[in-house]
Amino acid sequence: MDLLLSDKTALISGASAGIGRSAALLMAREGARVIIHGRREAALQAVIDEAVAAGGPAPVAVTGDLDSVEGCAAIAERALEAAGGTIDILINNAGGSRPMEDPWDEAFWEASFKLNFEAARRLSAAIVPGMKERRWGRIVNVTGAMVGHSMNAAMPAKAALQSWSRTMSLELAPFGITVNTIAPGRIHSEQIDNRLHPTEESRQAFIDRFIPAGYFGEPEDLAVLMVFLASPLARYISGAAIPVDGAMVRVG
Helix, strand or coil: CCCCCCCCEEEECCCCCHHHHHHHHHHHHCCCEEEEEECCHHHHHHHHHHHHHCCCCCCEEEECCCCCHHHHHHHHHHHHHHCCCCCCEEEECCCCCCECCCCCCHHHHHHHHHHHHHHHHHHHHHHHHHHHHHCCEEEEEECCCCCCCCCECHHHHHHHHHHHHHHHHHHHHHHCEEEEEEEECCECCHHHHHHHCCCHHHHHHHHHHHCCCCCCECHHHHHHHHHHHCCHHHCCCCCCEEEECCCCCCCC
16 A cells, blocks of 8 residues: 655654664655654664665664753754755654652653653644644654553653643644554563563563453554554544554553
C-alpha cells in the first residue's frame, strides 16, 4: 500500500533506538524525508546508514537535549532549517520510564515532566504554526502506562500528554491537522530489556500475568501504526489514544 508520504517531511524525536528508530526507517522506506533527533551521534548515524542501505532517502540527524525551553527551541530550529522550513509530520517519541525511590523528590518530578510532557508540547509549539499555515499536518505522541503498582514519575506526565493531545486534536482539526497518541505496552527495547525486565525469567513472569498475546512486542509493531497515522490516508483519525500492547491487562 502506498501511504502517499513521498512529498512529506517528518521530525521524529528519540529516534536513535527502539520505537523511534523503527519509525524513522519505515518512514524513509515510504519515501518521506526524515529528520531524526537523539543525543547519540553514532547511533543516529547507524540509522542513517541503514535507511540508505534499504534504498530510502538519507535521514538528517539533529542532536540535542529536550530538557529545557532552550534545548527544544534549538532542536526545532535546526530541524526546520534542515527541512527547508517545512515539517509536515511530528512524532514525539522521546521519553522514558522514571521509577522513584522517593515519591516526594521534587527535582525528579520536574525532570520527568520536562522529558515526558513538556518536550512534546514545546516541539509542537514550534512546528504547528507552519502546519496551520499549510492547513495540513500530523502529530503522533507516544504515551504509555498511566497507573502502576509503584510510583513512577513518567506515568502522570504521560497522562498529561494524552489529555493535552486530545484537546489539541479539537483545536487543530479545522486546519487539517490530526493529533493522536499511541500507548506502547511491553516492547523490546534497551529500557525494557536492560532495565525493567533484565532476565528472561522476569519477562516470562510478566507475560504470564499480564499479556494475553503471550510475548513482548517489537518496535516495528508500533512503527507501522505511527507511520500510518502520519499518512494522508489517516485523515479522519484524530484524538485517538491507541494501545499497542498485546491486550495487556493495565491495572493498578
